Amino acid sequence: MGQVKKIGVLTSGGDAPGMNAAIRAVVRAAIYHKLKVVGVKQGYHGLIHDYIEPMTSRSVSNIIHQGGTILKSARSQSFRTPEGRKKAFENLQKHNVDALVVIGGDGTFTGARLFGQEHNFPIVGVPGTIDNDLYGTDYTIGYDTALNTVVEAVDKIRDTASAHSRLFFIEVMGRDAGFLALRSGIASGAEAIMVPEIDTDFKQLNKFLEKGMRKDKNSSIVLVAEGEKISGGAIQAAERVSKEYPGYDTRVTILGHIQRGGTPSAFDRVTASRLGVSAVEALIDDQKSIMVGLVNKEVVHVPFNQALKHKKKLNPTLLELTEILSI
Amino acid sequence: MGQVKKIGVLTSGGDAPGMNAAIRAVVRAAIYHKLKVVGVKQGYHGLIHDYIEPMTSRSVSNIIHQGGTILKSARSQSFRTPEGRKKAFENLQKHNVDALVVIGGDGTFTGARLFGQEHNFPIVGVPGTIDNDLYGTDYTIGYDTALNTVVEAVDKIRDTASAHSRLFFIEVMGRDAGFLALRSGIASGAEAIMVPEIDTDFKQLNKFLEKGMRKDKNSSIVLVAEGEKISGGAIQAAERVSKEYPGYDTRVTILGHIQRGGTPSAFDRVTASRLGVSAVEALIDDQKSIMVGLVNKEVVHVPFNQALKHKKKLNPTLLELTEILSI
Amino acid sequence: MGQVKKIGVLTSGGDAPGMNAAIRAVVRAAIYHKLKVVGVKQGYHGLIHDYIEPMTSRSVSNIIHQGGTILKSARSQSFRTPEGRKKAFENLQKHNVDALVVIGGDGTFTGARLFGQEHNFPIVGVPGTIDNDLYGTDYTIGYDTALNTVVEAVDKIRDTASAHSRLFFIEVMGRDAGFLALRSGIASGAEAIMVPEIDTDFKQLNKFLEKGMRKDKNSSIVLVAEGEKISGGAIQAAERVSKEYPGYDTRVTILGHIQRGGTPSAFDRVTASRLGVSAVEALIDDQKSIMVGLVNKEVVHVPFNQALKHKKKLNPTLLELTEILSI
Amino acid sequence: MGQVKKIGVLTSGGDAPGMNAAIRAVVRAAIYHKLKVVGVKQGYHGLIHDYIEPMTSRSVSNIIHQGGTILKSARSQSFRTPEGRKKAFENLQKHNVDALVVIGGDGTFTGARLFGQEHNFPIVGVPGTIDNDLYGTDYTIGYDTALNTVVEAVDKIRDTASAHSRLFFIEVMGRDAGFLALRSGIASGAEAIMVPEIDTDFKQLNKFLEKGMRKDKNSSIVLVAEGEKISGGAIQAAERVSKEYPGYDTRVTILGHIQRGGTPSAFDRVTASRLGVSAVEALIDDQKSIMVGLVNKEVVHVPFNQALKHKKKLNPTLLELTEILSI
Structure with a gap:
């Protein structure tokens, strides 16, 4: 050359x-x-x-x-x-x-x-x-900026989740990887995290939900990676939980393109x-x-x-x- | 008393x-x-x-x-x-x-x-x-906090809209009123705003989209109030535009519950x-x-x-x- | 013309x-x-x-x-x-x-x-x-942006004020007017506000400080407008208080030019x-x-x-x- | 035990x-x-x-x-x-x-x-x-939060620095270490960084200032660690530069305790x-x-x-x- x-x-x-x-x-x-x-x-x-x-x-x-x-x-x-x-x-x-x-x-x-x-x-x-x-x-x-954007959004959603004692399923980006969901889940104090890399999510989620109902927990956040395969996404996961645990008032938010932007x-x-x-x-x-x-x-x-x-x-x-x- | x-x-x-x-x-x-x-x-x-x-x-x-x-x-x-x-x-x-x-x-x-x-x-x-x-x-x-939350989110989406020359439909809350969509639309420099109070949205939107295509505009944001009735929401509006103006690369984001929270x-x-x-x-x-x-x-x-x-x-x-x- | x-x-x-x-x-x-x-x-x-x-x-x-x-x-x-x-x-x-x-x-x-x-x-x-x-x-x-900038800064300072039970004097802009100090003071929950338009600041501040010491209050914020004349600014006000109320651990922050900038x-x-x-x-x-x-x-x-x-x-x-x- | x-x-x-x-x-x-x-x-x-x-x-x-x-x-x-x-x-x-x-x-x-x-x-x-x-x-x-706080503050100050073509000296915390100043300086695009660990700051700063004057540069930011020893802090550094380079319109901001707080x-x-x-x-x-x-x-x-x-x-x-x- x-x-x-x-x-x-x-x-x-x-x-x-x-x-x-x-x-x-x-x-x-x-x-x-x-x-x-x-x-x-x-x-x-x-x-x-x-x-x-x-x-x-x-x-x-x-x-x-x-x-x-x-x-x-x-x-x-x-x-x-x-x-x-x-x-x-x-x-x-x-x-x-x-x-x-x-x-x-x-x-x-x-x-x-x-x-x-x-x-x-x-x-x-x-x-x-x-x-x-x-x-x-x-x-x-x-990646770090997107993490902060997700965490900031979840902080906001937790305000309203706590005010109403709701169970929120929040879908984040990441394609077929769970990095964004995993770290933002830990950082936002999510009660459960569903990532493509792990199959047993629903079992863990169930365990958590049963415990939560016993403890009369105030509000909960489940972070779902968009590539998560068992449930197929936040909407499907929320529907499934609504059926199995009618005691929970579930909501879904798909964070979408705000995750790509920002300073x-x-x-x-x-x-x-x-x-x-x-x-x-x-x-x-x-x-x-x-x-x-x-x-x-x-x-x-x-x-x-x-x-x-x-x-x-x-x-x-x-x-x-x-x-x-x-x- | x-x-x-x-x-x-x-x-x-x-x-x-x-x-x-x-x-x-x-x-x-x-x-x-x-x-x-x-x-x-x-x-x-x-x-x-x-x-x-x-x-x-x-x-x-x-x-x-x-x-x-x-x-x-x-x-x-x-x-x-x-x-x-x-x-x-x-x-x-x-x-x-x-x-x-x-x-x-x-x-x-x-x-x-x-x-x-x-x-x-x-x-x-x-x-x-x-x-x-x-x-x-x-x-x-x-109201003022929600406006700032929406505007901050649209600012982020515009980053990515500009990077890819896309047309974004962003749905905001407000029930059957357009206050949030109208003010946040002006503040975020949205190219068009669809509110429940006005019927003629699509005509204006069409005018804008035709002009935009002629000007080879970089990116555009349309703010849609959740109560908007003609199209029925951001998803429907985007679908309709995709059919009529296949030249546009459309995307949808529904801001959701982040609008209720935050400092x-x-x-x-x-x-x-x-x-x-x-x-x-x-x-x-x-x-x-x-x-x-x-x-x-x-x-x-x-x-x-x-x-x-x-x-x-x-x-x-x-x-x-x-x-x-x-x- | x-x-x-x-x-x-x-x-x-x-x-x-x-x-x-x-x-x-x-x-x-x-x-x-x-x-x-x-x-x-x-x-x-x-x-x-x-x-x-x-x-x-x-x-x-x-x-x-x-x-x-x-x-x-x-x-x-x-x-x-x-x-x-x-x-x-x-x-x-x-x-x-x-x-x-x-x-x-x-x-x-x-x-x-x-x-x-x-x-x-x-x-x-x-x-x-x-x-x-x-x-x-x-x-x-x-004005509204500067208010939000000041309030966000005071929120941060309150974190550390509470952690250490301190009395903070925070100086904000506004030239010879107290608009910025007054509104941001209310919005940030300041315990006292010193503005150029009012002469009796120190009397009120004294009253507050004495009450605060009795109540063993955790932390306090005093917002001082840069144009405030009795004390001559946050540094002077803090010095004066330190002498008269040695029980308080005072600190000063002059917010400066961050107040002019930002989205x-x-x-x-x-x-x-x-x-x-x-x-x-x-x-x-x-x-x-x-x-x-x-x-x-x-x-x-x-x-x-x-x-x-x-x-x-x-x-x-x-x-x-x-x-x-x-x- | x-x-x-x-x-x-x-x-x-x-x-x-x-x-x-x-x-x-x-x-x-x-x-x-x-x-x-x-x-x-x-x-x-x-x-x-x-x-x-x-x-x-x-x-x-x-x-x-x-x-x-x-x-x-x-x-x-x-x-x-x-x-x-x-x-x-x-x-x-x-x-x-x-x-x-x-x-x-x-x-x-x-x-x-x-x-x-x-x-x-x-x-x-x-x-x-x-x-x-x-x-x-x-x-x-x-550390990471403080970095983001400093960078966000410098972003705001740069708005006003650019508007007025000024040279800003911004003092950040860090005690006798330059970690905060160094990384936040790079992240905020500072034109020069003064840290305690390096002695030759002023020579580099001078070089930069002379070049800047030739290029008719718009605005400049110098980040000064509070532990910096040659000049003794942002105020002193600004005074020295004002004397040696009267062509520059210098300003000083000491970020202070906002660096310790925040989400x-x-x-x-x-x-x-x-x-x-x-x-x-x-x-x-x-x-x-x-x-x-x-x-x-x-x-x-x-x-x-x-x-x-x-x-x-x-x-x-x-x-x-x-x-x-x-x-």
Whole structure:
């Protein structure tokens, strides 16, 4: 490849708070290291349609605290075809871009791996998703903010749950992983948590509900991951409980897209800043087809192949905590 | 009746942020004016079941900032019967309570009016509901906080709407009134607002959507009041638009119960404090069967009859604002 | 003057949350009514230095929720001279601007009044200041947000005050007016409030402190307006109390500039939107040398002369509330 | 000692958000493991004065989200004397308490180590301080919340800094450590950070200021740790810069006690829950004179001796980030 002189940066897939902090870090690290840098609008879609423009230190002023992504994101069917990727490559060549930083989740990295191999093009990925479901990094950008958003919402719902002695089922995002549900459940003092990774939820929930009725408990919160499979979601879980335990006054709230937005937390901003800078330095160090991640507080390089092949596991200690803490 | 010596306070109906600030004001104003004061738990239900306990200045320490209601709220079928109300009256007599402050919405006041007439018992109502749908007061306690909660949620959703160029339909509470949707729509810069009070929503929405497509607009937010009748809610509105304007990538979020909770805003705390104190002073002044309200920054007394008979109107000026501001 | 065809908008003086919402409203209302519109950067300073640029509906997209002012603000000594104002007038003529909307406080309106008279130039003012000290409007833009910011800060400080049984003196902004201190004091449940408008503060404070010591009260908050004159500020008040009541563990916090920033509240955004639109419509209706204000929920026109001559009064009812509520 | 049957829990030193979540975890874990549990009010002071009361699962309901500490904290001169500690020991014996969990910082652990040795009493410490200055744990409880509080405050100040093109010096807590200043500085996009651990601040700051003046930069934020020694604090630093660079319009804000309060973040609540449970389990496992900490996401046991002897180091990578990111 020779030496990197000009890099591009894009965001792809579902947006996550902190993506702007990552873009800022990529752009400023590039400039700091005397590289030129362009921004690609709308992810791979923009790569194909040549939505490419130069970026300066000023382009990323005053964005570190903004949710969403100033580069926008979009789905691209076309990038799944060799023709689409060829067009993307030609656009990169036209702009003399010789390396890419892509910010996103596993869909983003799957595309990046393929493109990188096909065109021998250096790409480094930065993990940005509220789901925290990427193997090879302790935390993904946006996860901590989404946790705080969920916890803040549950705090509000508990006000009204307590006022009326109700049983609330609250559905949170996370796709087929339970990270968001598990941690936000512990942090919000949920009485039960239903995640895709565990099958025995209903048995535990039943135990809890029977105990709760005996204790004449005031109000209860059950956090349900959207990917939870036994019940099929918060609405179904609530219906089932209503039938089996008619003594409970159940309610359902699906938190929805508020979980993707908002001002990023301090933690996400620092993580995004570190990983953004590290992604650029990895390209300078001639790395490719890797994701930069954070493991035990240190930046690591994880081949896309590894990040995409393995499934990150829930921390079993955290799973046990709920049982202890809802006593 | 003679002079008031001991009053009771209760919250009833849907809870609203600021109810605790109102309870605190009632309790402390009573003590300030040398009255005794008891709290009734779980509204009219607790009145019938004798959930009555003395309150001191300390009982309401450190609650001004808490959402929900420390006195809890509950529905009571029994209070709708003469027998139930008789039981309630007997409990009040047993505790020597000779006047009541009830905090809630129109259901609460309907019960209070009936009970007051039947047993010649002095009751003053304090308007507490996020819906702001009570005639005779400019603002109800909880409305301002709910507005801020909705606006904060829409701000977050706009992050992701912008990132993906989507059209979001967001459903907010308000029962059959559009106050919450209208004001939060203006405050969040919504491109269109659908409220129960107006029939022509879809025509305006269509106009807006056609213009939006021509302008290649980035993202749009439509706020839908839960009581909106033409479409029947956010889900239905989104479906209809998806069919007629397939160019739009639509999404739906139903904000749900987060709107009822949360730390009350400064405005709601001050309103609750003023009205709580005024309710006690109205009882001391030998008033009954009235709601205390806030009109043009001054406290007013509104007979329950008037408050319940009339329907509060949306401000037509605000309705016009949306058209101007979404240009 | 003839008919208005092109207007300018600027922000001046101390910034306030909601100024951007007002700018957005002015720009879009102008476009809605077929006027051209330019933005002046850095207030009167920019008028003199020709920092003037056209604005479109897009220029004000996605700013309704941002604190600060996209047009920036600055002091201008030069605008206090006839020569400076002449230069400003020439720049407006050069750009064919035939009317101005100025957003700010009394300093801003003083300059506007003078400039308008000297050059027979139509100007309408929009009240934007966190101090709420403008006669002729119930609320100024930014006041409600600042109230919420102060109350949120005091809530946090009360956590630590309670944990340690301390007496906190918290100084808030407001220049020589006590609006911010008074309302935020009530809303945060402050045990005492010291405002410039009242002389007897220390007597009341003493009474309270003696009672507090007898009751072995946990923690107390005293809100001090920065313009308070008897003690001269929170630091001095705390020192005085420390000497006279050595039993209290006193602490001081000066909230400072966080009070000027932050995402505007729903209330401020709606007020800003209404007043911004009304300012443009007033110019179209051939008005000049007025401030648009909000009185009893309706927009009013107040001559600059009146707004600047009178001093807005604190609501005496609110002053009494504190004594009742801190019992 | 034999087997633990009854434990006590207390909070001591400066309070930190998340202490209540830790208390809740200790109490519930104790009950879960069939231990009895008492709460000690006001830390070591309460130990000496017998402010000891039984706790149940209900005593810690609805506190996970509250700032401060329901057990309160206080300084105790008396506990520094052998007599005081003897009295404390007698009180513990009187209540049949045979082990303690203490939540606090290094002062708390110093007292605990001494007391534990003197009376052969098992004590486990839980690190709770916003300063994050305890060796042996990656994070202390309260640090993440304080970071978010600082970052949110700086976001607000930047609104007004940008509006007026000012240079702000913001002083944050942290005692003689720079953890809070460093991370919040990166997260808030501060242009410079002054921490006690680094001597060369002014040189770097000067470089930055000269560059800034050349670039006509809009606004700048300098975060100053309260323990910073070269300048002696934010006020002094601002004065010095005002003299050397009269072109800058400088302002100072000392954030103060808001940093200690507020609803704990999701991260702090999870950490507090884990460490609280682990502390109880360590006592059951016959451990003593240790702090439980979190290192690389796992719970570790650190002897008080080690935790108190070593000084935790700032992450050098983070120090370099600022230079890159403020380019």
